[in-house]
Amino acid sequence: MTSSRKSTLLHLGVLALLVVLFFVLPPYHAGNLSRIMVLAIYAMGYNLLFGYTGLLSLGHAMFFAAGMYGFGLTLNLGGWPVPLAFVAGVVCAGALALVIGLLALRTAGVAFMIVTLMFAQTGYLVVLYFGTYTRGDEGFVIQQAQRMLGGFDLTSETGRYVTALILFAICFLGLARLVQTPFGRTLVAIRENEERTRMLGYDAGSHKLRALIISGAVSGVAGAAYALLFGYVGATFATVQYSIFPLLWVLLGGAGTTIGPLIGVFFMFYLIDTSSTYTNAYMLIAGVVLVLLTVFAPQGLAGELRKRVFKWLP
Amino acid sequence: MAAVSILETRGLTKAYGGVLANSDVNFKLAKGKVTALIGPNGAGKSTFVGMVSGRTEATSGQVFFEGQDISHLPAHKRMQLGLAYTFQITSIFPGLSVHENVALAARRKLGKNPEALEAKVQAVLTRVGIADRAEQIAGDLSYGHQRILEIAMGLAQDPHVFILDEPTQGLAESEVDDFIKLVRSLAGETTILLIEHNMKVVMETADFITVLDQGMVLAEGTPAEIHANADVQAAYLGSTPHA
Numbered sequence: 001m002t003s004s005r006k007s008t009l010l011h012l013g014v015l016a017l018l019v020v021l022f023f024v025l026p027p028y029h030a031g032n033l034s035r036i037m038v039l040a041i042y043a044m045g046y047n048l049l050f051g052y053t054g055l056l057s058l059g060h061a062m063f064f065a066a067g068m069y070g071f072g073l074t075l076n077l078g079g080w081p082v083p084l085a086f087v088a089g090v091v092c093a094g095a096l097a098l099v100i101g102l103l104a105l106r107t108a109g110v111a112f113m114i115v116t117l118m119f120a121q122t123g124y125l126v127v128l129y130f131g132t133y134t135r136g137d138e139g140f141v142i143q144q145a146q147r148m149l150g151g152f153d154l155t156s157e158t159g160r161y162v163t164a165l166i167l168f169a170i171c172f173l174g175l176a177r178l179v180q181t182p183f184g185r186t187l188v189a190i191r192e193n194e195e196r197t198r199m200l201g202y203d204a205g206s207h208k209l210r211a212l213i214i215s216g217a218v219s220g221v222a223g224a225a226y227a228l229l230f231g232y233v234g235a236t237f238a239t240v241q242y243s244i245f246p247l248l249w250v251l252l253g254g255a256g257t258t259i260g261p262l263i264g265v266f267f268m269f270y271l272i273d274t275s276s277t278y279t280n281a282y283m284l285i286a287g288v289v290l291v292l293l294t295v296f297a298p299q300g301l302a303g304e305l306r307k308r309v310f311k312w313l314p
Numbered sequence: 315m316a317a318v319s320i321l322e323t324r325g326l327t328k329a330y331g332g333v334l335a336n337s338d339v340n341f342k343l344a345k346g347k348v349t350a351l352i353g354p355n356g357a358g359k360s361t362f363v364g365m366v367s368g369r370t371e372a373t374s375g376q377v378f379f380e381g382q383d384i385s386h387l388p389a390h391k392r393m394q395l396g397l398a399y400t401f402q403i404t405s406i407f408p409g410l411s412v413h414e415n416v417a418l419a420a421r422r423k424l425g426k427n428p429e430a431l432e433a434k435v436q437a438v439l440t441r442v443g444i445a446d447r448a449e450q451i452a453g454d455l456s457y458g459h460q461r462i463l464e465i466a467m468g469l470a471q472d473p474h475v476f477i478l479d480e481p482t483q484g485l486a487e488s489e490v491d492d493f494i495k496l497v498r499s500l501a502g503e504t505t506i507l508l509i510e511h512n513m514k515v516v517m518e519t520a521d522f523i524t525v526l527d528q529g530m531v532l533a534e535g536t537p538a539e540i541h542a543n544a545d546v547q548a549a550y551l552g553s554t555p556h557a
Contacts, residue, residue, distance in 0.1 A: 186421075201393030
């Protein structure tokens with residue numbers, strides 16, 4: 001069996017597993033899984049830029065928040081229908097990524113991290129500044145009545161799970177396909193050796209900009225989906241914490257692997273969920289586990305699997 | 315030089331502060347031939363090809379490639395026009411397989427045609443003699459094989475002009491002989507600009523030689539002419555008796 005066939009089977013298998021899990025899991029865990037899938041979309045968007053292109057952004061919360069507010073504000077204040085508001089959210093995030101990319105991609109390495117961090121901080125302050133509309137830190141709730149799609153209730157457990165799974169599947173398969181295209185391979189080349197890539201005749205700058213736009217837009221999908229499925233839009237999601245999360249998830253799951261982001265989010269979610277049932281000091285446990293993983297599995301869970309067992313892992 | 319030139323520089327100059335790495339270099343590269351660029355250390359050879367390939371920005375002067383002024387094009391555009399460049403210090407994709415390294419080089423042209431791409435990669439790997447190592451991670455290769463891989467990446471682009479910056483540096487004697495054979499087999503297929511310290515390689519492969527000294531062209535001609543040139547002997551060959 002060729003590697004590409006194996007990876008197709010793997011991706012379809014993961015999706016099949018997620019379908020099965022909905023029927024076998026108790027409602028509490030199914031609910032968790034909806035959230036995990038939405039956050040995994042965010043992690044996958046981040047992974048395209050960090051894991052595949054080698055650009056470490058510390059400001060992705062601005063794209064997540066752009067999707068969230070682009071969706072929430074057009075829906076709430078503009079009265080737009082759900083699909084249109086959703087598209088608005090994604091377009092907002094993509095457009096923001098274009099603008100940020102044109103400025104921030106003039107830098108590299110540590111400077112890029114700092115510039116994206118600062119822009120995200122600006123984004124957070126903008127949300128607070130326009131408190132009249134965004135309700136600032138307090139945020140606003142999207143009423144259940146607004147979260148309907150053609151008679152389909154997106155607030156029910158089933159509605160949530162199905163929507164999250166569909167969106168996750170689109171992004172998952174789409175990105176898995178993208179990284180196999182010549183474009184995706186070139187992103188990996190840039191990560192490995194940008195100067196060499198340029199001297200092979202590739203326009204590294206435009207590749208990085210396109211990667212950032214796609215990464216931002218996918219993060220926007222996650223932000224809009226989060227608001228849609230969980231009914232809340234707030235400035236917390238624009239804070240630096242939400243820029244660090246995707247980095248952690250991707251590092252844990254395996255940067256530059258297609259299934260790493262899902263694994264990372266899942267692992268982190270249940271790590272905190274489980275340890276918090278035993279002790280109040282759950283962040284301590286989470287911290288220790290994170291340190292251990294970084295020491296013993298520096299390439300993340302999926303990355304180590306690829307290195308040791310499944311060399312074909314995409 | 316009587317031959318048609320494919321690449322030409324006029325008054326190419328590079329100043330680092332007050333130091334002139336290259337001053338007023340007028341150079342013509344004969345189409346389909348192997349031209350060696352030689353000169354003592356610090357003569358400005360790498361700076362010169364850096365300006366030709368677009369890696370280094372020229373302070374003044376112009377570069378013409380196939381009749382087109384490319385002086386202001388970024389490096390990747392120059393590569394797209396048909397230049398290829400191998401680095402003096404080995405520069406490959408160490409984390410990727412040998413196959414993928416070459417595929418990346420070929421994909422810019424053949425990206426839409428997977429069969430042709432695969433055929434090209436196989437052909438190039440076979441030609442340079444590392445086809446059996448296609449699945450190895452490039453960073454695990456020996457130094458000599460990494461140099462060869464880098465040449466393979468140049469060939470995979472089907473360049474009109476192939477710039478090789480000290481390709482035999484650090485190679486074993488037998489590998490150098492293989493390299494000489496490879497360059498000879500390319501004669502007529504493409505135009506080669508070779509920066510080289512190894513005089514054996516230069517004398518056995520070059521159709522023409524240009525000698526740079528202190529950033530300026532000291533002499534140009536066939537290997538026999540250069541060998542007989544008194545200025546060159548004084549500046550360069552005289553100091554390397556084994557040549």
